[in-house]
Amino acid sequence: MLTIALIYPELLGTYGDGGNAVVLAERARRRGFEAEIVNVGVDDDVPDATIYLLGGGEDGPQRLGADLLRVSSFSARVRDGNFVFAVCAGLQLLGTSFCVEGDDEYEGLGLVNAITSRGETRSVGELVVRVDGRALVGFENHGGRTTLGDDVEPLGRVEVGRGNDGTVDGFRTPGLWASYAHGPVLAMNPWFADKVLARALGRELEPLVTIADQLYDERVGALAP
Ligand code: GLN
Numbered sequence: 456m457l458t459i460a461l462i463y464p465e466l467l468g469t470y471g472d473g474g475n476a477v478v479l480a481e482r483a484r485r486r487g488f489e490a491e492i493v494n495v496g497v498d499d500d501v502p503d504a505t506i507y508l509l510g511g512g513e514d515g516p517q518r519l520g521a522d523l524l525r526v527s528s529f530s531a532r533v534r535d536g537n538f539v540f541a542v543c544a545g546l547q548l549l550g551t552s553f554c555v556e557g558d559d560e561y562e563g564l565g566l567v568n569a570i571t572s573r574g575e576t577r578s579v580g581e582l583v584v585r586v587d588g589r590a591l592v593g594f595e596n597h598g599g600r601t602t603l604g605d606d607v608e609p610l611g612r613v614e615v616g617r618g619n620d621g622t623v624d625g626f627r628t629p630g631l632w633a634s635y636a637h638g639p640v641l642a643m644n645p646w647f648a649d650k651v652l653a654r655a656l657g658r659e660l661e662p663l664v665t666i667a668d669q670l671y672d673e674r675v676g677a678l679a680p
Pocket residue numbers: 470510511512513514517542543544545555595596597598599
């Protein structure tokens with residue numbers, strides 16, 4: 456059973472990233488896996504799961520989400536090997552610190568060596584990131600600028616937009632993958648959804664071609680050369 460835990464959708468659901476859970480579950484089911492989505496509310500403890508999904512959110516809810524996760528079993532379960540895919544606010548709160556609500560700095564969960572400071576301008580618009588030779592497309596909307604430690608590999612190189620800092624986007628450690636891309640990003644990039652799914656399940660997957668895969672080809676075909 457693939458258990459997908461969507462963490463605090465009422466706090467980290469502003470940008471529709473809960474759709475990432477639906478995409479993972481559906482692409483798993485179409486290959487014959489059983490899959491369930493568990494919505495983890497602010498009053499729930501974090502259950503065991505194959506994959507945790509963290510989405511984007513506004514500054515206040517992001518801070519509250521970090522505070523709640525800090526006193527939950529989330530970090531212990533991640534250190535035990537449960538896998539995480541995080542977007543934007545979710546990405547930021549996994550790091551050592553992040554700035555929200557102006558320049559006020561908050562402690563992150565410290566699961567990855569990454570710091571998010573406040574940029575002078577907000578990053579809003581299309582985001583294209585080269586990941587393993589393919590284009591990851593989506594949109595971004597954030598005030599934070601993320602700096603990775605030297606030991607942390609970014610998810611990919613930014614071709615359009617800002618991502619972490621104008622050059623790279625997200626990060627990929629053995630247990631944590633993250634991006635600034637909304638969309639939901641796994642709906643817009645089915646090939647990347649399959650990478651996340653294969654990592655979560657710990658196995659290679661049969662190819663799957665859906666209307667979403669065809670729409671991805673059209674979208675990327677429309678990118679300026
Ligand atoms: N509140 C954070 C920022 O503005 C994250 C925003 C988001 O998740 N899109 O940087």
